Amino acid sequence: MSIKNIIHKRRTLKVLSNEPKAITDTEISISDLEEIIAYAGKAPFHYPANKRAIDTHQLKSVAPWRFYILDTKTCRDLANYYKDNNIDGGKIVQMLNTASALIQATWIPEPLENDEIQLNQKNIEHIAATSAAIQNLLLVTTEKNYETYWSSGGSLRxxxxKKLLNIPINEQLLGSIFIFNKNNIEGSTQITGAWxxxxxxxxxxxxFVSI
Structure with missing residues (x-):
């Protein structure tokens, strides 16, 4: 499939279920997830990530993005965590009940001395780079014939x-990317992107502009 066809095919699909779907042998494989992340990491970036943040965390890439991957079982465990702790997760829990995987995509900000985050040029570049990485992720996932939903994360922010999923507090969540196997979503509520x-x-x- 050509890159043009993949871009045209990519869509937003929210898949919801009030009850957890059984985990089958056809969920997304670890090798597929690793390949998807590898291609996401081919995105361009302008500035390296904050050195202090790199030095204090196990992930050492100079790229400004980070991906935290939850497989199918961990998605169901996280849904149960919401329920066991009486946390209202809304549609997040309903998607965790159906997802084959969830990828938490974060970017590493350049902090000020008081650790506040300022939307300066360097941080704008970090957000743009991480967005490009997420688009790579979505396109490769589409090419592999999975459905995706890019959520802002809601309570996962x-x-x-962050502590539960071993994500450093300073990292900013840019997207919770839910991945659904088309073969496992029968009987679920499916909502396509409104836009x-x-x-x-x-x-x-x-x-076109001219001078």
């Missing part, structure tokens, strides 16, 4: 869940 094909044509979002 909170410090308690698909609503961006207009190229004349609505681009123009």
């Amino acid at each position: 909170e410090k308690a869940f 698909r094909d609503q961006q207009g044509n190229i004349k609505d979002f681009s123009t």
Whole structure:
């Protein structure tokens, strides 16, 4: 399949279930997940990640993005964590009940002296780079014939869940990427992206300039 066809095929699909789906032999494989992440990591980036952040964490890449991968069993365990602790996870739990995997995509900010985060040029570049990595991830996942949903994370953005998933507090969640196996979502509620094909044509979002 050509890259143009993959881009056209990629879509947002939210798959929801109130009850956990049984884990089958056809969930996404570890090798597929590793390949997806490897291609995500081919995205461009302008600045290396903050050195202090790299020095204090086990992941040592100079790229500004990080990916934390939950396989199918861990997705179900996380859904149970919500329930066991009476945490209202809403649609996050419903997706964890059906997902074959969840990837928490974060970016590493350049902190000020008081550890506040400022949307300066370097941090904007880090966000852009991580977004490019996520797009790579979505396209390769689509090429492998899985469905995806890019969520802002909801409660998964909170410090308690960062700690639970061994994500450094300073890292900022840019997306919770849910991956669904098409063969395992029968009987679930499926909601497509509300903005698909609503961006207009190229004349609505681009123009040639001259000087």
